[in-house]
Amino acid sequence: MTYSPIDDIIKAYPIKLKGNTMKHHLYNPDFKFVREPESFDKxxxxxxxxxxxxxxMYMPGTKNFTPKILNGSMPGLTTVVLCFEDACPEDSVEAAEKNVYHLLDTVTDAVENGTLDPDRVPLIxxxxxxxxxxxxxxxxxxxxKAKSLCGINFPKFNAENGYEYFAYLKGLSEVLGDTLxxxxxxxxxxxAYKESRITELLGIKRILDxxxxxxxxxxxGGTDFSSVFGVRRGVDYSIYDIMTVRECLADIMNICGRNNDYVIxxxxxxxFRAPKELMFEELPSHSLEDYLFKRQTIVNNEVDGLLREVILDKANGFVGRTVIHPTHVRFVNALMAVTKEEYDDACMILGNTQGGVVKGxxxxxxxxxxxHTNWATKIFMRARAFGVIENQSEYVKLFNVK
Structure with a gap:
């Protein structure tokens, strides 16, 4: 086997697998990657x-999602959040908790007895x-139950409640003998408020550290930030067009995203639209970005708006996003894949120990x-998670699956 400097880069970012393993884009098994996405688990x-x-993907904690996991009906879904908060009425919380206990027990049993393929189990x-x-x-x-639970989402996280959340989480992980x-x-x-934002974010950063x-x-929480100012982006706008919310996101990235400290x-x-209305007869012949930013339709207004916003996410350093509809999953994950040119540049940068400037x-x-090292690290890790494709035209082929 020929030696490549990339071998050393991969050694610097090892992957350990134990138990359940999955990978992205299982909904499109015939797609030809330049580099396949890697398997992962909790x-x-x-x-x-x-x-x-x-x-x-967020869903109410009361939703019986267990059958969908057991029958593998959503092969592209890799991460789910069962919500006890906004999506769940207060008088239904106890029922939601019991539903989640049942899901975790059932999934763990199914994997351990061999009736459920590990690569069909999302991060929960x-x-x-x-x-x-x-x-x-x-x-x-x-x-x-903990074997099938990846972690806890903390809503309305701030500099006051954050320490208690994480202190309790750490103790719980130690009691269970498992990582949550x-x-x-x-x-x-x-x-959201300008006068308190930086002080609050610095306090949050201290907790995270x-x-x-x-x-x-x-x-x-783009929706929560929008609600403070009584605004809501329309289907033809992105969250980055809403100035007050854009400022919040920029400052969060500034404080928490420096030097790739945290993935945001x-x-x-x-x-969204119904799934039957998502597909198109002919694949676009030009770059995805040419269509989207010149407002030429790719799929429909709802999906095109999502694609446009994900492209802006990537430009601003965000990785992945929250979704509330299953039809969004493959579009978001497809656009997280890395083009060969990006990947080659990242490897060139990470493999260079001399410094200086080189041609891309x-x-x-x-x-x-x-x-460019921080950028290259983020691209390289995204490539490992979501795969490498030949060029931008391949994005559409990756998500265009009926």
Whole structure:
């Protein structure tokens, strides 16, 4: 086998697998990647796993999602969050908790007895309501259930409640003898308000740094931020067009995304159509971005708006995003794949130990080794999680599956 400097890069970012393993784009098994996405599970090293969540689908904690996992009816779905908060009425929380216990037990049993393929098990999270409800839910957990639970999402995360959330999570993980990750959701009005935002974000950052190894991703609440200002983006606009919300997202990225300290995911896109209306007869012949930003239809207004926003996510450093409709999953995850030119540039930068400037792989740009290293690391890890495709035209082929 021929030696490649990329061998050393991969050694620097190892992957450990144990138990359940899956990978992205299983809905399109015939697609030809330049480099295949890697398998992962909840025990994969955090340095890679934090990039793997992709389209993270929220649903009410009362929803009986167990059959869909057992029969593999959603092969592209890799991350789910069962919500005890906004999506669940208060008087249904106890029923939601029991539903989640049943799901976790059933999935663990099915994997262990061989009736469920491990690569069909998504990363499973729960979004708790508050610390009191978190403690109540935790009392019903045991080591068996924990095998199928990846972590806890903390809503309205701020500099006051954050320490208690993570301190309790750390203790729970130790009691269960298993890793449970925390995903803070930054959506509090104190972050929305300009006069308190930076102080609040710096306080949040101190909490994240204290519990760094338990933080899988930082999530953001675009809808909550919008509600503070009484605005809502329309189907023809992106969240980045809403100035007050854009400022919130920019400051979150500034404080929490420096030097790739934490992976930050994009906010939810609210518009969708029925699945039968998603596909098109002919594949576009030009670049995806040429169509989207010149407002030439790719799929329909609802999906095109999502695609446009995900492209802007990537440009601003966000990885993956929250979704509330299953038809969004493959579009988000497809766009997380990396083009060969991006990948080659990233490998060139990470494999260079001399510094300086070199010509990019496409002969159309400069790669400045030190300034571009953080970018290259993010691209390289995304490539491992979502795969490498030949060029931008391949995005449409990747998500265009009936």
């Amino acid at each position: 025990y994969t090293d955090r340095e890679l796993l934090q990039y793997c969540l992709g389209a993270t 999270f729960v979004r708790i309501r508050n610390l009191e409800q978190f403690r109540h839910f935790a009392k019903g957990l045991d080591k068996h 990750y925390g995903m803070p959701i930054i959506e509090d009005p104190e972050v 204290k519990y760094h190894d338990l933080v899988l991703q930082v999530r953001v 995911s994009g906010p939810v896109w609210e518009y 792989s496409g002969g159309n740009k400069m790669n400045e080794i030190r300034p």
